[in-house]
Amino acid sequence: MDFAARIAALLDPDILRFLGGGLGLTLVVALGTIALSLIGGTALALVRLSPWRPASLAAAAYVETIRSLPSFLVLIYVYFATYRARLDVGTVAAVILGLTVYHSAKIAEVVRGGIQSIDRGQTEAARALGLGFMQAMASVVLPQAYRRMLPPLVSELVLCIKNTSIGSIVGLNELLRRGTIVYQQYFNPIEVLTLIALIYWGLCFSLSRVAARLEGSVVQRAERGALLRAPAAVEL
Amino acid sequence: MSSPGISQNLSFLLEGFKVTIQLTALCTALSLPLGALVGLARAAPIKLLRVAGTAYVEFLRNIPPLILLFFFFFGLPSTGVTIDDFECGVLALTLYTSAFVAEIVRAGIAAVERGQVDAVRSLGFGYFGALRYVVLPQALAMALPAMGNVIVGIVKNTALVASIGVTDLMHQGEVLESHTFATFSTFTTVALLYLALIVPMSSAVAVLDRRRMRKVR
Numbered sequence: 001m002d003f004a005a006r007i008a009a010l011l012d013p014d015i016l017r018f019l020g021g022g023l024g025l026t027l028v029v030a031l032g033t034i035a036l037s038l039i040g041g042t043a044l045a046l047v048r049l050s051p052w053r054p055a056s057l058a059a060a061a062y063v064e065t066i067r068s069l070p071s072f073l074v075l076i077y078v079y080f081a082t083y084r085a086r087l088d089v090g091t092v093a094a095v096i097l098g099l100t101v102y103h104s105a106k107i108a109e110v111v112r113g114g115i116q117s118i119d120r121g122q123t124e125a126a127r128a129l130g131l132g133f134m135q136a137m138a139s140v141v142l143p144q145a146y147r148r149m150l151p152p153l154v155s156e157l158v159l160c161i162k163n164t165s166i167g168s169i170v171g172l173n174e175l176l177r178r179g180t181i182v183y184q185q186y187f188n189p190i191e192v193l194t195l196i197a198l199i200y201w202g203l204c205f206s207l208s209r210v211a212a213r214l215e216g217s218v219v220q221r222a223e224r225g226a227l228l229r230a231p232a233a234v235e236l
Numbered sequence: 237m238s239s240p241g242i243s244q245n246l247s248f249l250l251e252g253f254k255v256t257i258q259l260t261a262l263c264t265a266l267s268l269p270l271g272a273l274v275g276l277a278r279a280a281p282i283k284l285l286r287v288a289g290t291a292y293v294e295f296l297r298n299i300p301p302l303i304l305l306f307f308f309f310f311g312l313p314s315t316g317v318t319i320d321d322f323e324c325g326v327l328a329l330t331l332y333t334s335a336f337v338a339e340i341v342r343a344g345i346a347a348v349e350r351g352q353v354d355a356v357r358s359l360g361f362g363y364f365g366a367l368r369y370v371v372l373p374q375a376l377a378m379a380l381p382a383m384g385n386v387i388v389g390i391v392k393n394t395a396l397v398a399s400i401g402v403t404d405l406m407h408q409g410e411v412l413e414s415h416t417f418a419t420f421s422t423f424t425t426v427a428l429l430y431l432a433l434i435v436p437m438s439s440a441v442a443v444l445d446r447r448r449m450r451k452v453r
Binding site for chain 2: 065068069070071072073076077080081083084158161162163165166168169176180183187188189190193194196197200201204205208234235236
């Protein structure tokens, strides 16, 4: 059988359903992580920008440390920490927790950038009207900042989807792990991994296009200068 | 734990640290030129080269690097080709990283004003002459901080090779943890070693970036 025929043989409904379940779990874990990280990241960014120095330094230290570590290490650390602490939360929750610890730090930087892209005059005006720091953030700055943050948040979702694959190493039954189960049964790793890669690719590529398109529309609305001056971050 | 135990465990981790550094150095040395070539192809005046370069970049950067690793480690042997786990790690991470390098090089080239190219070409330079003497020096200078971030990314991604049995820092940490059950002290030490490698790099990137921004303004 040639390669194309062997790929076609993989399109057995049972196998596809099995892999589809894995894709579902991949999506649940990625979206759950990003939702939780948005909350965690916003809290971290607000604390980091808050006028209270010790808290601000602690938040900065957390963000800079976690961002500088391999996501694999953060995930394994949290996974084993919950295990050794006899916190029996199950693999799915442990992986979401581990990835959230990592992606909160990443998203904190996105939120901070979003907040700082809003003209300082707005915060000052809100403060002059008698709003506290948190009130000014919640009702004036954040609603505008979130709209500008949409493209980088979608990019972060792409990174998160790629990171969920690491969950397969600790036994999370997501797409890649289900793929390894299939090829261990049928001894066809090249075909299965190609198919799995194409599924991840379709997902990540279309989301990247969405992020790029959003970026275009956001940049048109926001000041181009401010965004151009932002450091060109590369995330592998 | 007695103190000789600690020093033994530390040297066990440091063995892995050495492998992590070797892997990073090799992947950097290979993925920068490979990525630069693909980036040049993406900016080339020949459509076929551009399409091929774009396909390469868009495919590789939108799949998890772990799949590439598994592909070479578990997939390749079934075709009769066997390479050892370290070589699988170098191959997978180099391919993955080169896609990001290509994108940076392409963006750098695109950032050089079109008028400059027209001016040099009108002075009688050929395509490669203009590229070599006018476009690339500026493009690479602009891309320098981003390249620093790429190397940071390589260090972080090398941890994945532990999953195919390469005895890098991450792997040694996992082995040590499973023998000693000292989860917190082991993984904290591993984290500190990664930080020792990455923090100086990202600080250097931040300095370069600030210097570049001052020029842009």
